[in-house]
Amino acid sequence: MTSGISVLCVDDDPDIRALTTTALERTGEEFTVVTAGCGRDALSRLTERDRIDCVVSDYDMPGMDGLELLDAVRDRDPELPFILFTGKGSEEIASDAISAGVTDYLQKGSGMDQYTVLTNRIENAVDRHRTSRAQRRSERELERYRTLVESNTDPMYVLDSNGICTVANEAFCRLVETDREAVVGTHISDLISRDGLERGAKTVRQLRQGNSTSTRYEVSLGRDDNRWVGEANLAMVTDEDGNMTGSTAVIRDITERKRRERELTQYEEVVELAPISLFILGPDATIEWFNDEFAEAFAEDADELHGMRFPELVDRGYYDDHVIEKYNDQVRELLSSSTDLQRAEYHIRFQAPDGEERIHDVHTKLLPLEDGSFAGTIHAIRDITKRRRYERELEHQNDRLEEFAGVVSHDLRNPLNVAQGNLELHADECPVETDTKMGSVEQIRHSLDRMDDLIEELLSLARHGQRVGELGPVDLPRLVQQSWNAVDTTGATLACSVDATISADEGRVRALLENLFRNAVEHGSAGSDLESGREEGHIGTDVTVTVDLLENDGSTSGFYVADDGTGFETDPEKLFEFGHTTTSDGTGLGLAIVDGIAAAHGWTASARESRSGGARFEISGVRVLEE
Structure with a gap:
């Protein structure tokens, strides 16, 4: 039986109202009956705060009959149960009542049995009305929830007790890259990764054991090429008795958060180390x-x-x-x-x-x-204590080197100049020019010239060492030509194909190039000493010196200086050693200076045979600013 029914009884006969009220309240124990003597009073009752579940009205009433009252009630509440209970019934009135939307039509009779029937009709009408209203309310709530689920950008799904997906929003379908029709009815193991399935199953067991009603866990989702980390919030779905009938989960994308956590951890490790x-x-x-x-x-x-x-x-x-x-x-x-x-x-x-x-x-x-x-x-x-100490020691060493350079320049070069001058005077004053005399003079002159070269290169090492000044943009082809012009290259040919600007100390690179050019033209003659008619170490007339850029994986990594002479007579790796020379009149310092200047720039100097069989010196690791 429907409980708590409030009935509005409308009849112009007070005796009928009283009888109907007594009969309904006696027959329907949960009934509460309020009365009205006319249609206007009934409408006033309906406007009051007291809830009315059903209207029972007579038809023939002055001022406003039952059908007119029905029309007025329907204007206010199209679904409120309305039973026309009249003593002047006819098929025409019944037809008009049904057309107007009456809930039920009952004709008055004699005896109390009619009130039992009326009570039953009221209970059925109110029960149907409440059920319909509850269903519409549920449908509205369901629609609101459906809208919330579909509009949520976080993937959401519902599983039954067997793990079959019964509900899934669009975000979840996009995540698993499957249509909704295919997702619904599919087991969850076919939709998420293995680790997510295992963690989800563990969480469901915890929920079944009553350890928690809702819990979170991390899960890896998506394809291998589009995988992301999610935080799943899983909860039980229960029936009216509290028995678990399934589960529901909302997955929040925490890929970026996890990436930031990893990044933060890495930063913390870097900071500590x-x-x-x-x-x-x-x-x-x-x-x-x-x-x-x-x-x-x-x-x-x-x-x-x-x-x-x-x-x-x-x-x-x-x-x-x-x-x-x-x-x-x-x-x-x-x-x-x-x-x-x-x-x-x-x-x-x-x-x-x-x-x-x-x-x-x-x-x-x-x-x-x-x-x-x-x-x-x-x-x-x-x-920077050690660095400061080293800087002071370096400054002290530089001062000593500068002092040494001054001593070498003054105390050695001056006596050398005197010896060279006296030699020339001796050669001019000697009246007899014999082969023996001229040979001795030339040997002395050659030795003095070699001493002069040694002093010059020792001064270069002492004053410059492996230091470079401020780096700046250097036009390499211009510097190549200037360096070539500064060296005695009589009879030799320069083939320069470079067109680049590099970052370097221009003065030190000029010294590097001059030493490489001098080495090429002095040691790179294509003919032998006998064939050329020149003494060992003299300039060859047929050597071509090539300067071009080094390429590494399609990008410029430096430059090289190559000749087409006779190549190496010793291991190329030994050429840069301090004091190493392949000729009797060489100083063994030129290529050592080249190696030192390259190292001071952070470059690498190396030697190998050129394509024509001559010598090729490569300078790699050069920073190219513009080509």
């Missing part, structure tokens, strides 16, 4: 974070350092007092800067726990501002 000290100061100069390298520099343990204000490290003697002033100046400068990419760099002195004073190179950068307010700074510290 970095051979530099890193630390963060808050807006009040409190040490908020630091890596192991920073902590190892102090006698205090990490727990004590964390939360300590940086000025306390000054008080403990690790830093000078002026460090705080320098820090404040740098922060003010950074805050006044127009770009947040600027950073400050400065040097400070650090007193280590072992008593040794060290020099630190500090790089400071602002943390992102919080609501426009200063949030603190991040610092990177490198210990």
